[in-house]
Amino acid sequence: MTRIQRTSAAVLLVLHLILFATAAEEPPFTYNGWTSGNFWGGGYVQNVVLCPSKPDRCYAYIDMAGVYRSDDKGNTWRMLHGAFPNGVGYQIRGLSVDPRNADHFITVVSCRQFGKGFLLASCDGGKTFRIVGRIHTDNGMRRTTGFIIDRNPQNPDEIMVGGNDGVMKSSDNGKTWNSIWTHSLNPTDLRYDRTNPSRIWLCSPLLARWKAPSALWKQKFDVGFFRTEDGGKTWVKLSSESPSELVQSCSNPGELYALFNYETVKRSTDNGKTWTDYSRGLNKETVKYHDKYCNKNIYTALGAGKDFLVVASTLKDFYRLDHGSDEWKRIDIRKVDPRDYLGAHIIDDHAFKATGSITIDPYDQNHWYATDFYNVLQTFDAGENWICTSTGMSQVVMKSAFVLPGTRNFLVTLMDHSWYLSKDGGETFTPYPGFGYERNFFQVAPSDPGTIYASGPRASTVSVSHDGGKTWKVPRQQGLPNRQRYYVRGSIAVDPADAKTVYLAVSNEFADGEGGGVYVSRDAGENWTRMSEGLPDLTYHKGKGFFENTNVCGYELAVSKAGTPVCMSIVYNHVCRWNKEKGRWETVRSDKAQPWGLADLQADPFFNRLWLAARKTGLLFSDDDGRTWEKLETFPGIAGRLYFDREKAGRFTVSANEGVYFTEDGGKNWWFYDFDRTVPGRSINAVVAVAGEDLLLATQESGVFYHHIRRNPDGSPKGFIRKKVEKEIHRTSAFSTLFGWGTLRVSPGGAMFETTDGKHRFLFSIPGDGILRVECSNAERYVTIGTAPLSVKKGKKYRLEFQVRGDVKLIGYFNDPERRNFLNSPLNAEWRNFSLEVVPRSDRLSVALVNWRQKGWFEIRNFKLSEE
Incomplete structure (x- = not known):
């Protein structure tokens, strides 16, 4: 040159x-x-x-x-x-x-x-x-x-x-x-x-x-x-x-x-x-x-x-x-x-x-x-x-978002890295001198806000700070399972009256299949004792133990104001409470029909209340030390990860797939920020942390997003819409399972789901106005499509409506909890309107349509199950 x-x-x-x-x-x-x-x-x-x-x-x-x-x-x-x-x-x-x-x-x-x-x-x-x-x-x-x-x-x-x-x-x-x-x-x-x-x-x-x-x-x-x-x-x-x-x-x-x-x-x-x-x-x-x-x-x-x-x-x-x-x-x-x-x-x-x-x-x-x-x-x-030239390219897997006590500084942890701190509402971040690898769970001791515990997931360890997060240490952790593999040590919870008493959830399958369960330490994590008597032996569902072992999930462990440990299994949809008198766990809530139906379990930092985010079921609470659980009737949507503002009582967020719910009065009134299908990483597992008027969304693949709350003249948050509970309508998108031998096509969208071995297939992204087409080429086989258990009100009157056509004899039935047929008739190629009144016998209702051992096809559209 x-x-x-x-x-x-x-x-x-x-x-x-x-x-x-x-x-x-x-x-x-x-x-x-x-x-x-x-x-x-x-x-x-x-x-x-x-x-x-x-x-x-x-x-x-x-x-x-x-x-x-x-x-x-x-x-x-x-x-x-x-x-x-x-x-x-x-x-x-x-x-x-x-x-x-x-x-x-x-x-x-x-x-x-x-x-x-x-x-x-x-x-x-x-x-x-x-x-x-x-x-x-x-x-x-x-x-x-x-x-x-x-x-x-x-x-x-x-x-x-x-x-x-x-x-x-x-x-x-x-x-x-x-x-x-x-x-x-x-x-x-x-x-x-x-x-x-x-x-x-x-x-x-x-x-x-x-x-x-x-x-x-x-x-x-x-x-x-x-x-x-x-x-x-x-x-x-x-x-x-x-x-x-x-x-x-x-x-x-x-x-x-x-x-x-x-x-x-x-x-x-x-x-x-x-x-x-x-x-x-x-x-x-x-x-x-x-x-x-x-x-x-x-x-x-x-x-x-x-x-x-x-x-x-x-x-x-x-x-x-x-x-x-x-x-x-x-x-x-x-x-x-x-x-x-x-x-x-x-x-x-x-x-x-x-x-x-x-x-x-x-x-x-x-x-x-x-x-x-x-x-x-x-x-x-x-x-x-x-x-x-990667400005704007934030493909970061966030594990947690947390606000250090006494500050408005956001602390975040991310996959394969240590921790980072933001002092400007999430706009910029600097490395934070915390201890060790990524963390998913942070807990502040109610009796001593300077004591913070952090645990899991892939670090497979517990760390503790006694000075509000300025310095951290790893305790000896004697008594915990020795197998140091990923995801061993998950949720952590602190006794509200004793900052040195801390509980930890350990996954079964990563503790030689025997050491899983709940452990307690009375000396800030130095020594641990297993306390898992009475926990269900749930180790067979797809190799999963009682506690979830992924690096993306909510808390499965909390301690009530009275000092009672409560745990839940996201995998199996169980809630268990520690009975101090009997010295064992007792199951207080179970829904086997909806595995992975829970998202988060946390104790309210200000009130004597435990909160349980139950996804499609909504937001549940317990005011009696975890014995019984009620649905919060004012909550208007699907409940994911929770985050509580520790500055102001009654102020917390609930993550949803399409946005974030926000309350400032303990759940009496709800505001919803609709992400309008533009914010990447929106998910029920994406934490939305609160620090003053700043919100920080931590996603599993797109880094963090920050939003500063501005107020309308009446004090309501700008950009949020007031949300009230509406009568829920289940549409075509409610169909989520397919059994049998055959083919299912969904349009618009052109997605095709196939099964040839009779096994269960989970469906994604079925549009609410979609047409479901089911085909079976073998008269010795069958194909069934159905909804997952839908959340309904027992004893209320509902109307089921849809249009159907085909060239087979179609069978329709409810599982509620017993099987009840509502349709058993031949179809033709012309669309037929179908309408039926149903009164559910429980709070779960499944709808299924089956082509039993017939070569042929059928289609349904405009599916709607609504409360009258």
């Missing part, structure tokens, strides 16, 4: 920095009145996707934290996944933008816990999404590689996506999808040939670098490199060894370059049939490093410019291969500017530890994007200097 060229490049870089700095000072994007806290970082950013029709627009997606959009070339970002349909999750595996319209794109969402993932379409730049298909993908180790979704370069309406069960295709820009190749695969990259779109490559590698796959895994997936020459009609395995990702040379489309097992770059000049090593110049030696997934000879990203290639290792090494050369040249990275990145103090050690992708700007070959752990970085001088 000449002196003039270097000077021009330097001037250009300075201009970019000035523009970026100016943009960074603009007011932050708000989500319906809530602002993302300055907590940039977290998660594994997978790719940056550019928009040909709008060069300033780009999208990015993150392994477990949703989709982001930038309108200033990646300088600042905003979250889009707040608009996702309920229940689809936020684990993203791919994204494809229509090159003609930047507002049109398809997102691939993997859903590891509940089987198939989802294909989502947006036609308005991410303001709204709809389900257009289902696909089996996951976000395992291979999530860092390639693109599993691609478009025909000569016909953008044609899109293909690869999944574990084969390849799907859309010919109408993602509106509808069809399976074109049913095959068991491990797809990591799928690419159209730019010059011949009938040719498509698909990578299904072994990825055995760190751990040899089991024999079962090898049987499950067909490992190899595949190609089709007829647009996906037929596929040929070119070799049993497959690259993890590949790129097609821009200067010579006849050349393919690919990464093999994260260690070798190879080239093919015969459309992928054969490969030759093309790694000359790349480092091949391992260096001593504590993280086996990061090293100088682990290559995870490959990008292509007009006349060059770039490859990156996972320890800050970038290499460039110019067209016509056969040797890679290492790029000397001079500086990484952290900008406002929270981890600025460790950026030199952490940058590019897990480079996931490299994207070259087609309009500026010196401008590159690179994705990494927590971060998107950009260079404007071909890799010599980099800038962290």
Whole structure:
């Protein structure tokens, strides 16, 4: 490079920095009145996707934290996944933008816990999404590689996506999808040939670098490199060894370059049939490093410019291969500017530890994007200097939000990290000198507000502060189960009269199956004694013990004003109370019909009342030391995590899926802030902490959001709406279970749920106005659809209404608690109106419709169960 060229490049870089700095000072994007806290970082950013029709627009997606959009070339970002349909999750595996319209794109969402993932379409730049298909993908180790979704370069309406069960295709820009190749695969990259779109490559590698796959895994997936020459009609395995990702040379489309097992770059000049090593110049030696997934000879990203290639290792090494050369040249990275990145103090050690992708700007070959752990970085001088450009990208898994006693400072804990403190209402955060790993539970001793206990989840330990949180220590914890595994030690609760008496919930399955239950310490956590006599032996439901063992749940343990411990099981929907006279636990409330039907159990810091958030059942309370529980009739919604203001009596929040409930008079009157499907991470498990007039929402995948309460002239909070209890109407969305052999389709939305083994399937995001279609192709089988137990009022009069059609004899029945038939008649293809009066015999009512051993189909719509 000449002196003039270097000077021009330097001037250009300075201009970019000035523009970026100016943009960074603009007011932050708000989500319906809530602002993302300055907590940039977290998660594994997978790719940056550019928009040909709008060069300033780009999208990015993150392994477990949703989709982001930038309108200033990646300088600042905003979250889009707040608009996702309920229940689809936020684990993203791919994204494809229509090159003609930047507002049109398809997102691939993997859903590891509940089987198939989802294909989502947006036609308005991410303001709204709809389900257009289902696909089996996951976000395992291979999530860092390639693109599993691609478009025909000569016909953008044609899109293909690869999944574990084969390849799907859309010919109408993602509106509808069809399976074109049913095959068991491990797809990591799928690419159209730019010059011949009938040719498509698909990578299904072994990825055995760190751990040899089991024999079962090898049987499950067909490992190899595949190609089709007829647009996906037929596929040929070119070799049993497959690259993890590949790129097609821009200067010579006849050349393919690919990464093999994260260690070798190879080239093919015969459309992928054969490969030759093309790694000359790349480092091949391992260096001593504590993280086996990061090293100088682990290559995870490959990008292509007009006349060059770039490859990156996972320890800050970038290499460039110019067209016509056969040797890679290492790029000397001079500086990484952290900008406002929270981890600025460790950026030199952490940058590019897990480079996931490299994207070259087609309009500026010196401008590159690179994705990494927590971060998107950009260079404007071909890799010599980099800038962290993750402003607004807060893909942080928060575990807890808490207010330190005597202050209005928010303390938060997050996954895989220590604790952070905000002194400005959640706008900015600084590292907090607390002790140890992430925590989910904090308890202040009522008799001594300077004593604070913290516990769980993954730290599997208890810590205590005796000076209001200034310093922390870990007590000896003698007597607790020795097995130090994740999620062992969960909820913690303090005796109101004795700050040294503390109770702890321990999960059964992580204590050798025997040591779970409740433990008590009389000396501030130094020594513990098990006190689990009488607790139900509930260890068989999907391997779960009595106490929940995930790192996202509410408190399952509280102590009343009288000093009586009360515990509950989120898994089994049990509430137990310690009987001091008998020295054992007694079950005081149980609802086996609704497992995972509870969310949080806490003692009111001001009144002699225990609170129980019971999700769909609402908000329950006990004023008699936990013996009996009543429903708070004034609470108007679904009850999730609780948070009590310790400054003002009767002031607390209740989290809900669509917003947050807020009361300032102990639950007599309720205000609701509707997030209007824009605030990401909204959930019944997302804590909303209160400090004065500041609210802080801590989410499980999108960091924190803060909101300052402003008041109307009458003192009511602005932006909140007054909520009163309304007569509940259960609609089509109430259907949540499917049994039997057959297929269920839900529209609008195009989601399809299949079962072939007679097992129970849980359904997500059924629209209230949806049509449910049930099909059965075998007269020896049956299919049943039904609602989960609905919360109703015993003895009240309800009306059940719906429309139905089909070609089978349909049976309908209630479980209440006995089975009662209300329908047993043949259907026809015309819609039939159905109306029935029902008086429930209990506070739970289930409605089910069954096609019993008939080949055929039926549909229902306009389902409505309402109190008269």
